[in-house]
Amino acid sequence: MSMQVKFLGAAGTVTGSRTLLTHGRSRVLVDCGLFQGTKELRALNWDRFPVDPASIDTVVLTHAHLDHSGYLPKLVREGFRGNVFATAGTRDLCEVLLRDSARLQAEDAEYANRTGHSRHKPALPLYDEGDVEACLRLFRVVPRQEWKALVPGLAVRFGRAGHITGASFLEFQVEASPSRYRVLGFSGDVGHSRSRVLRPPEAMEGPDTLVLESTYGDRLHARDDVAQSVVPIIRRVLERGGTLMIPSFAVGRTQEILFLLAELERQGRIPEVPVILDSPMAQSATKIFFRHPEDHIFDQAFGPTREELFPRFFEESASRDDSMLATMRDDPKIIVAGAGMVTGGRILHHLKRRLPDPRHGVLFVGYQAEGSKGRYLLDQGRANGSIRIHHAEIPIEAEIFQVSGLSAHGDYEDLMEWVSRFHQLPKKVYLNHGSPTAMEAFAEKLRSRFHVEVQIARNGESFSWA
Numbered sequence: 001m002s003m004q005v006k007f008l009g010a011a012g013t014v015t016g017s018r019t020l021l022t023h024g025r026s027r028v029l030v031d032c033g034l035f036q037g038t039k040e041l042r043a044l045n046w047d048r049f050p051v052d053p054a055s056i057d058t059v060v061l062t063h064a065h066l067d068h069s070g071y072l073p074k075l076v077r078e079g080f081r082g083n084v085f086a087t088a089g090t091r092d093l094c095e096v097l098l099r100d101s102a103r104l105q106a107e108d109a110e111y112a113n114r115t116g117h118s119r120h121k122p123a124l125p126l127y128d129e130g131d132v133e134a135c136l137r138l139f140r141v142v143p144r145q146e147w148k149a150l151v152p153g154l155a156v157r158f159g160r161a162g163h164i165t166g167a168s169f170l171e172f173q174v175e176a177s178p179s180r181y182r183v184l185g186f187s188g189d190v191g192h193s194r195s196r197v198l199r200p201p202e203a204m205e206g207p208d209t210l211v212l213e214s215t216y217g218d219r220l221h222a223r224d225d226v227a228q229s230v231v232p233i234i235r236r237v238l239e240r241g242g243t244l245m246i247p248s249f250a251v252g253r254t255q256e257i258l259f260l261l262a263e264l265e266r267q268g269r270i271p272e273v274p275v276i277l278d279s280p281m282a283q284s285a286t287k288i289f290f291r292h293p294e295d296h297i298f299d300q301a302f303g304p305t306r307e308e309l310f311p312r313f314f315e316e317s318a319s320r321d322d323s324m325l326a327t328m329r330d331d332p333k334i335i336v337a338g339a340g341m342v343t344g345g346r347i348l349h350h351l352k353r354r355l356p357d358p359r360h361g362v363l364f365v366g367y368q369a370e371g372s373k374g375r376y377l378l379d380q381g382r383a384n385g386s387i388r389i390h391h392a393e394i395p396i397e398a399e400i401f402q403v404s405g406l407s408a409h410g411d412y413e414d415l416m417e418w419v420s421r422f423h424q425l426p427k428k429v430y431l432n433h434g435s436p437t438a439m440e441a442f443a444e445k446l447r448s449r450f451h452v453e454v455q456i457a458r459n460g461e462s463f464s465w466a
């Protein structure tokens with residue numbers, strides 16, 4: 001029996017990952033992501049789902065990032081009642097990320113009502129906390145490297161992808177005829193082997209066909225040690241009595257940066273100052289991090305111990321009051337706070353207070369999307385001399401820095417190295433999760449290196465398989 005594979009998102013874009021597998025009378029959805037980014041992309045979240053959600057038997061998740069999991073509560077709201085299969089790490093992170101997503105949806109709706117910017121009157125959230133709780137009850141935890149039967153003739157196996165806690169690639173074993181099985185692989189988002197904290201990706205057995213992400217299909221990350229670029233920035237700001245503010249993503253990036261600071265302190269390369277983590281979400285994500293040693297290198301033979309992973313004077317500001325007190329302190333220190341692209345969160349209070357003072361600094365450690373306040377600070381902020389925060393025009397006198405090399409995604413060399421470790425090369429590769437230019441460039445590289453057939457996935461397109 002053949003299977004139909006249909007791309008319902010993340011083809012030509014990097015968000016809204018959803019792929020529908022139809023095998024006989026069964027429907028399995030691989031990932032259930034939100035479209036994120038521009039207004040046009042976000043509007044896609046309001047489109048009617050291409051098939052009746054109630055007709056989907058099962059959802060399988062590669063990982064918890066919202067562009068892979070954030071549409072789930074909406075799917076449940078529209079009638080989906082099947083199981084959601086995921087690793088333990090993904091389940092734990094989804095609990096934190098989906099609840100936060102419901103809160104953001106409510107804020108968006110409230111904003112739209114206040115400003116009259118809505119197609120609907122009144123504007124409603126995409127989903128609410130009740131939908132999130134209903135969705136979390138559908139989760140079923142699956143261990144890695146074991147076949148799990150999903151529907152008749154179709155089983156799945158999870159393997160470690162090294163991207164964030166819980167992140168996995170998927171191998172689907174499909175019964176093509178009573179005595180013949182074929183394997184379809186989904187990379188999900190794949191990490192690399194340079195992380196300080198995540199264990200590297202495992203290899204796939206040997207899928208006949210592979211659906212491969214291509215986020216960095218046309219780019220290479222800096223290979224030189226990020227520590228080298230960070231040390232002079234930290235010293236410079238602290239030595240003049242300033243505070244270094246690091247906007248950071250709660251999951252993954254925050255832990256990487258904290259552990260890097262701890263390492264640099266131990267090596268005596270930066271002074272020991274208070275390091276304040278001011279983000280309830282990042283604090284939850286860090287707790288989850290330690291619950292999943294299967295994904296991380298701490299406590300391993302050559303890895304650091306848990307104590308060694310935190311800076312000596314590490315503090316967490318839990319409540320809003322703690323956070324407010326931290327904004328008022330004048331000692332030299334480092335503050336790590338969300339949101340990573342300065343689209344909201346507690347980092348705004350720190351920036352509002354400290355941007356007007358040239359002693360301080362802002363260090364960006366991740367990608368800043370077009371239209372975000374982070375992008376503005378990097379590109380035009382200094383030239384324009386000010387930035388709007390909480391309805392006030394704030395002068396920018398603090399220094400703005402950026403370092404690369406902390407990405408959780410592998411670049412094209414990493415992805416090709418990963419594929420070359422498979423026990424057997426796939427015969428055909430479909431590329432998704434990338435911009436059109438990244439996918440074109442990556443397709444060429446894969447063809448010439450592995451002599452495989454490569455096709456670029458397009459939204460709404462499908463192929464028959466097995």
Ligand SMILES: [Zn+2]
Pocket residue numbers: 063065163189
């Ligand atoms: Zn991801």
